[in-house]
Amino acid sequence: MIISEIRYDQYEEAKRLDAEYYLPEYIEVENLLKNLRLKLTLLEEVTNFIKKGIFYILAEEYKKEGIPFIRVSNIRPILLDYRDLVFISEEKNKKEKKTSLTAGDIVISKSGTLGNVSIIPPDMPICNISQDVIGISVKKKEINPYYLALFLNSPYGQTQLLRGKSQAVQGHLTLEFVRKIKVPLPSYDFQQTIESIVKEAYQKRNEANTKYKEAKKLLNRILGLEELRITKPKTFEVKFNDVEPILRFDAEHYQPKYRQVKEFLRRSRYQVKRLREVIEISNKKTDPSQEPTKYFNYIELANINPSTGEIEEYSQIIGHKAPSRARMVVKSGDVLVASLSGSLDNVGLIPIELDGAIASTGFFVIRSKNFLSEFLFLLFRTDLIKLQLEEKTAGAIMSAVPKTTFGDILIPLVPIEKQNPIANLINESFKLHKEARELLNKAKKEVEDFIEKGS
Structure with missing residues (x-):
């Protein structure tokens, strides 16, 4: 049991009766900030406005190009994730100009993955936001937005944000609470240093994304994927003799796109084999609970960035507390391939520092002497493979690819000499992403050290 004691004047200030609001870690950060030998300001004092995004917008209003429209899924710590980024028209943005943001402004997820904070990058001069996003227009002459983004992503910013979660069933951040977040103000030079580090990280991430796109483009050309035509008819028919062998009666299983993938593979310029014939599907498992005092590195589905395939973070778990799915x-x-239908984009590559780690049983673990790991990683991120996996998913509540049918996936045997340039580009991309992460961690640590030295 955790017990916190508070003074009545602390309640008077917050007007919150929920016990979670007064958890010891929240009180500790509150006291630390109050006792800093540094100038402290409220967030509302260094911003032009703090407001939530467009209240009502239909998915039909999204465009393929135009003004970027930031949703919760795009907000990750410090830098935006452009995966699934949608756009709105200039007319819609003008109509909703009150929630429009510019480069250097800040966005916070107010629900869902609550408290994620990103900065609008310099190459995004204007954007707009959804109603589940809090937009902050920063007074850039009073505080450096890059420093502010780093502070809000630090334990001292995050603790304040998480503390502000409303008492509703599905908690969310309120504007009133966010406006009162306390922010320490360092020197101008220190804030500029943080900006320089973040911008360097952003540049490296852009270079990494360019390498990845080059690898993807080269793979598409090698496989001839530009010739893969996926149609989406409103109706379709299947013959009974197609149904009888597998006894699947769900219409989704027989969508024409799956047949189109198979027909494309039959015409492939390369020999095509079933996965189990050319790739090892590892079944090596361990039970961490048998070593109750040992710590293990543990990789879950959520640890893989679906945009890049990077394993951005992982947990350290002690054997006796390991979940039952921590086995692989x-x-x-090794290449990790998610088996759950909603996570098929979560394909990752195990780096050397995670050799011997434990992964969730929600992954298939594959390796092969016929394929370079980096090539295999990218191949499994193509529609050519993902659509085959999607076709094989089964189960009503938690739809997933069964182990019994995973090995039936069809794989084109591309010669090693054609895999090499793709593998090199993926290696370069991962290297640059890692350097970008290290720079962001460096900037974050400098902010944390600054606060701790001022306490």
Whole structure:
């Protein structure tokens, strides 16, 4: 049991009766900030406005190009994720100009993955936001937005944000609370240093994304994927003799796009084999609870960035507290393929520092002497493979690819000499992403050290 004691004047200030609001870690950060030998300001004092985004917008209003429209799924710590980024028209943005933001402004997820904070990058001069996003227009002459984004992503900013979660069933951040977040103000030079580090990280991430796109484009050309035509008819028919062998009666299983993928593979310029014939599907497992005092590196589905395939973070778990799904033993160079239908984009590559780690049983673990790991990683991120996986998913509540049918996936045997340039580009992309992460961690640590030295 955790017990916190508070003074009546603390309640008077917050007007909150929920016990969680007074958890010891929240009180500790509150006291630390109050006792800083540094100038402290409220967030509302260094911003032009703090407001939530467009209240009502239909998905039909999204465009393929125009003004970027930031949703919760795009907000990750410090830098935006452009995966699934949608756009709105200039007319819609003018109509909703009150929630329009510019480069250097800040966005916070007010629900869902609550408290994620990103900065609008310099190459996004204007954007707008959804109603589940809090937009902050920063007074850039009073505080450096890059420093502010780093502070809000630090334990001292995050603790305040998480503390502000409303008491509703599905908690969310309120504007009133966010406006009162306390922010320490360092020197101008220190804030500029943080900006320089973040911008360097952003540049490296852009270079990494360019390398990834080059690899993807090269793979598409090698496989001839530009010739893969996926149609989406409103109706379709299947013959009974197609249904009888597998006894699947769900219409989704027989969508024409799955047949189109198979027909494309039959015409492939390369030999095509079933996955189990050319790829090892590892079944090596361990039970961490048998070593109750040992710590294990543990990789879950959520640890893989679906945009880049990077394993951005992982947990350290002690054997006796390991979840039952923490079983799969992985080694450097293995490819992780998510089996759950909603996570098929979560394909990752095990780096050398995670050799011997434990992965969730929600992954298939594969390796092969016929494929370079980086090539195999990218191949499984193409529609050519994802659509085959999607076709094989089964189950009503938690739809997933069964182990019994995973090995039936069809794989084109591309010669190693054609895999090499793709593998090199993926390696370069991962290297640059890692450097970008290290820079962001460096900036974050400098902000944390600054606060701790001022306490």
